[in-house]
Amino acid sequence: MESWRKVWRDGLAPQVSDRGLQALKRGLERDDCRLTQRATTQPPPLSHLLDWPVEGACVLGYGAWQGDGLETVGEIESLFAEACFEADRLLGEPTAVRYFLNWYDEVPREEMRRQMLAEVNRELARRSPSALVKPCAKDLAFVAA
Numbered sequence: 001m002e003s004w005r006k007v008w009r010d011g012l013a014p015q016v017s018d019r020g021l022q023a024l025k026r027g028l029e030r031d032d033c034r035l036t037q038r039a040t041t042q043p044p045p046l047s048h049l050l051d052w053p054v055e056g057a058c059v060l061g062y063g064a065w066q067g068d069g070l071e072t073v074g075e076i077e078s079l080f081a082e083a084c085f086e087a088d089r090l091l092g093e094p095t096a097v098r099y100f101l102n103w104y105d106e107v108p109r110e111e112m113r114r115q116m117l118a119e120v121n122r123e124l125a126r127r128s129p130s131a132l133v134k135p136c137a138k139d140l141a142f143v144a145a
Contacts, residue, residue, distance in 0.1 A: 020063030
């Protein structure tokens with residue numbers, strides 16, 4: 001398994017709320033331009049901008065902003081720092097989160113969207129197996145024929 005994927009699955013995804021994952025899923029599907037790469041937030045998390053409303057955010061911040069109602073640059077920056085620290089702790093490796101962050105920032109947007117959407121869907125299914133589409137009886141009869 002790629003390092004970035006392990007960091008996402010074992011370090012970051014467990015910290016994202018269900019609402020955050022659903023919001024992230026919608027943003028990835030729509031290619032929402034507010035889902036940013038190469039920056040934690042827009043505007044940037046400079047000390048004099050921390051109380052400003054968020055206009056765009058990275059994969060971690062986006063879910064918290066669009067799904068959980070965080071509103072300011074400072075709130076997203078704080079969540080981001082805490083999530084990175086916790087991911088490193090969960091993975092037992094200082095700066096392990098860099099594998100994910102480097103991948104996320106450097107991969108072309110279309111590839112990032114495709115792979116992250118698959119990961120978000122995987123995490124949602126893991127949390128709620130009943131959300132998976134189940135075939136109906138007539139579909140099963142067709143397969144058996």
